[in-house]
Amino acid sequence: MEILKQILVSDLGSSYNDFAFLIFRVLFAIQLFRVHGLKKFRLENGQKEIIPNPLGLPEKMNALVASYADLVVPFLIILGLGTRLVILPTIGVTAIGYFIVHRKDSPEVRDVPYMYTLSLLLILALGAGKYSLDYYLLNLL
Secondary structure (H helix, E strand, O other): OHHHHHHHOOOOOOHHHHHHHHHHHHHHHHHHHHHHHHHHOOEEOOEEOOOOOOOOOOHHHHHHHHHHHHHHHHHHHHHOOOHHHHOHHHHHHHHHHHHHHOOOOOHHHHHHHHHHHHHHHHHHHHOOOOOOHHHHHHHHO
């Protein structure tokens, strides 16, 4: 139980920091879902989004990971539920976007996956903070 608390609960030092990080988490997750998650449903020129598969994974697995990263993870980030664990695949997706998919693109194009990866790494490092389901649920136990 103590290991679980160390993984899922974080102390950001003050209520102000926890509140500021809550706002960061919520705005970040909304943007991730709005820009990348909704693409999974949108049709452009009569076709669904083509999900890059630079690692050569089976197509269904690749689509499942990408969909999870852009559709499910944002809601879990907002709730602060299992935050450090659930964002790991999303970090993988954005880092692969930066290092492989967009490696030859201009810095302006590479900037998007770079900023997403940095933001996710910040959330990984800091956890969800005091205003999260992780904190609430683990303090009930």
